[in-house]
Structures are given as structure tokens and as C-alpha cells.
Amino acid sequence: MTTALAHRWFELLKLGADEDIYTFQEVIKGKSGPKVNIRDKPVYMMSSYDYLGLIGHPEIESAAIDAIHEYGTGTGGVRLLTGTNVLHHHLEKSLSRFMGTESSMVLSSGYMANLAVIAGLFSKNDLVIADERIHRSIVDALKVAGIQPEPFRHNDPLSLKSVLEKNDRVKRKLILVEGVYSMDGDICPLPEILALKEAYRAFLMVDEAHSLGVLGKTGRGVAEHFGIDPGRIDLFTGSLSKAIPANGGFVSAKEEVILYLKHGGAPYMFSAALSPANSAAALKSLEIIDKETWRLNKLWQNTSRMMTGLRKGGILTGSTQSPIIPVSCGKNEDAAKLSKGLLDQGFLATAVIYPAVPLNSAILRLCGTAAQSADRIDQFAEALEELYTTVIKQS
Numbered sequence: 001m002t003t004a005l006a007h008r009w010f011e012l013l014k015l016g017a018d019e020d021i022y023t024f025q026e027v028i029k030g031k032s033g034p035k036v037n038i039r040d041k042p043v044y045m046m047s048s049y050d051y052l053g054l055i056g057h058p059e060i061e062s063a064a065i066d067a068i069h070e071y072g073t074g075t076g077g078v079r080l081l082t083g084t085n086v087l088h089h090h091l092e093k094s095l096s097r098f099m100g101t102e103s104s105m106v107l108s109s110g111y112m113a114n115l116a117v118i119a120g121l122f123s124k125n126d127l128v129i130a131d132e133r134i135h136r137s138i139v140d141a142l143k144v145a146g147i148q149p150e151p152f153r154h155n156d157p158l159s160l161k162s163v164l165e166k167n168d169r170v171k172r173k174l175i176l177v178e179g180v181y182s183m184d185g186d187i188c189p190l191p192e193i194l195a196l197k198e199a200y201r202a203f204l205m206v207d208e209a210h211s212l213g214v215l216g217k218t219g220r221g222v223a224e225h226f227g228i229d230p231g232r233i234d235l236f237t238g239s240l241s242k243a244i245p246a247n248g249g250f251v252s253a254k255e256e257v258i259l260y261l262k263h264g265g266a267p268y269m270f271s272a273a274l275s276p277a278n279s280a281a282a283l284k285s286l287e288i289i290d291k292e293t294w295r296l297n298k299l300w301q302n303t304s305r306m307m308t309g310l311r312k313g314g315i316l317t318g319s320t321q322s323p324i325i326p327v328s329c330g331k332n333e334d335a336a337k338l339s340k341g342l343l344d345q346g347f348l349a350t351a352v353i354y355p356a357v358p359l360n361s362a363i364l365r366l367c368g369t370a371a372q373s374a375d376r377i378d379q380f381a382e383a384l385e386e387l388y389t390t391v392i393k394q395s
């Protein structure tokens with residue numbers, strides 16, 4: 001960390017403490033869900049990634065508990081050596097079926113999955129072209145791999161085309177996008193990106209952390225959303241900690257790619273295998289997503305209700321197309337003041353500030369989930385409208 005960055009953080013923390021507007025790392029007592037206990041008060045959750053409201057699902061909890069009884073709490077090693085159990089194999093098969101790919105591998109997080117793919121398959125001799133708003137885990141993976149990426153303008157196929165055109169002679173090219181962008185909530189224009197990938201013979205990796213369980217008629221993700229055969233996409237990565245209420249990450253791709261990554265992807269080889277409880281919870285979640293299809297419908301109904309309420313109140317929500325709703329706040333302090341004001345009224349809506357978003361583009365990052373109630377969404381939109389008028393419009 002540079003000294004300037006450290007100073008800025010300490011100044012921000014001091015401001016947060018002086019003005020009592022620090023709402024990061026609020027301690028939740030008990031389970032997360034639509035209603036949580038914070039500072040010994042009931043608080044309604046408006047920013048959780050638990051898109052389908054599956055945290056606390058009794059069948060998922062039972063699967064995790066049974067797995068602990070049968071397989072223990074830890075795996076005792078990395079996958080390649082002593083850490084592989086039968087749950088990993090079941091989960092990998094199930095993920096491949098879900099994603100529509102030949103094969104999959106699971107790792108201890110989505111962050112690790114991105115690192116495994118990028119550093120395992122690409123090097124500085126390749127051209128890596130990344131959407132400028134790509135997730136930090138991918139930015140870090142590129143650094144580890146010693147790759148200086150060529151950025152293209154966010155969600156802009158023309159900008160991608162011009163980078164591809166300029167570098168047409170480079171042999172191996174990789175395009176990096178997300179299904180749903182984690183801070184903006186917009187969806188990657190997959191048909192146009194795919195056409196360019198094929199025209200310029202590039203590889204394409206799609207991070208489905210926020211689109212799995214969320215996009216498409218059955219929650220398969222961005223390919224299903226656009227009616228595209230997932231077999232046309234070289235690499236999918238994702239997290240098991242958002243619509244799927246566990247921890248862990250995965251890569252889905254052709255069999256030979258996964259076989260290679262299981263022997264050449266460092267996070268698979270040098271980081272402990274996914275725990276039995278997480279494997280079993282993720283496995284059961286995939287089953288529940290297919291069984292309880294009402295959850296996906298409810299997620300989108302709630303998202304639409306939230307958007308309607310916010311728009312009615314004149315609240316700016318960027319260009320979102322998904323349950324991720326970024327409320328534009330501008331200054332870090334304003335986002336923090338809004339978040340604290342809402343917490344005082346019994347809502348947890350988290351502020352996201354630089355470097356997670358560009359400087360002076362702080363947001364309140366709201367998430368619609370299937371677990372929220374219509375009444376609560378309406379109450380929240382009203383509370384936010386009032387605060388937004390005093391904090392943001394008068395700032």
C-alpha cells in the first residue's frame with residue numbers, strides 16, 4: 001500500500017468515527033437473511049448477495065450438517081493430494097450439468113477460481129483484453145500472472161473490436177467479462193462479444209458470480225439469458241457464495257481444460273480443498289434452484305418493485321439491468337451518511353466507495369432478493385427517498 005493510500009484510508013476512518021457514519025463490518029447476530037439482528041435491533045437487509053433467499057433453507061442446512069457428520073469439518077489437504085472426497089465429484093458433475101459444460105472444478109472461492117484460470121492458462125506472451133470494470137479478483141489474477149491487460153470501454157463491443165483489430169496478429173487472445181457486473185448491475189452484451197471472439201479467434205472467459213441463479217429462465221446465467229449455447233464460451237468462473245448460500249468457487253469448461261487446470265492451476269494445487277459442509281450446501285442448492293423455481297420469479301418481482309419505488313422517488317440507479325441496484329451518491333461521505341441514516345431507521349444498505357468503484361462515484365449497493373417482502377421494499381424506498389433528498393440532492 002502506498003503512503004498516500006494509507007493516509008486517505010485513515011482520514012476516511014477518522015471522518016467515519018467523528019461523524020458516526022461508519023457502517024462497514026456491522027456485526028450480524030445470528031443468521032443472515034431478510035431480517036437480521038444488528039446492534040441488538042432488528043434490521044432489514046437490503047444489500048445481501050443472497051439473491052434467491054436460500055440462506056437458512058432447511059434442506060441446505062441439513063445437507064451441510066449431514067456432510068460434517070459423514071466427512072468431518074475439514075478436508076485435510078489440497079485436492080491433488082489428500083483433500084478430494086466424493087462430494088467434490090458430485091458437485092463438479094452437478095455444476096457441469098447446470099452450466100451446460102463438459103466439466104467443472106471447485107475451489108475454495110470465486111477469487112481463487114479466477115486466479116486459477118488466468119494464471120494457469122495465460123501469460124504475458126498472450127493478449128488479455130478486459131472490460132474496464134472487471135472485478136478486482138481478475139485484476140489481481142492478472143497481476144499474479146504478470147499480464148498487463150488491454151482494457152476496453154465498459155460493455156462497449158466497438159471498443160473491444162478496436163483493441164482486437166489493433167492486435168490481430170497476436171496468436172493467443174483472451175477476452176474477460178462478467179455476466180452481471182458486480183457494482184453496476186448491468187449485463188454484458190454477450191451476443192456481440194461472442195461474435196467478436198469468434199471473428200478474431202480469441203478465448204472468452206465469463207465470470208458468472210452474480211449471474212448464476214439470477215439470469216436466464218432457469219437461472220443458468222448469461223448464456224441462457226441470451227439464448228446462447230454455453231458450449232460457445234471457453235471458460236466460465238463463478239462463486240458459490242451468492243445465489244448459492246455457501247462458500248467456494250468453480251471453473252466450468254471443456255474436459256481437457258479442467259483436466260489441465262487440476263494439474264496446473266495453483267489455487268487448486270496449493271490451497272485446501274472445499275470443505276464438506278460447503279460442498280454439500282452448494283450441491284443441495286443447485287437441486288433447490290431447479291425445484292423451487294418460484295424463487296427466481298420472486299427475485300425479479302422484488303427487483304422490479306424496488307426499481308419502481310426508487311425511480312418514483314427520483315433516485316438515480318445508473319444503468320442496472322439486474323437485482324444489483326447501485327444508488328448514485330457521488331462523494332464517499334454522502335454514501336456513508338445515507339447508509340447510517342438508513343441503519344438508524346432499521347435498514348442495512350451498504351455504501352461502496354473507492355477503490356471498489358471509481359473515485360467520487362460512491363454508491364449504495366442495494367440487492368433485490370427473493371426473501372424480501374413487498375411491504376418492506378416499499379417502506380425502504382420511502383425511507384431512502386426522504387434521506388436522498390436531504391443528503392444527496394442538497395449536497
Ligand SMILES: Cc1ncc(COP(=O)(O)O)c(C=O)c1O
Pocket residue numbers: 109110111112114135137178182207209210238239240241248249
Ligand atoms: C464478479 C465477482 N467475481 C468473483 C468474486 C469472488 O467470489 P468469492 O467471494 O467466492 O471469492 C466476486 C465476489 O464478490 C465477484 O463479485
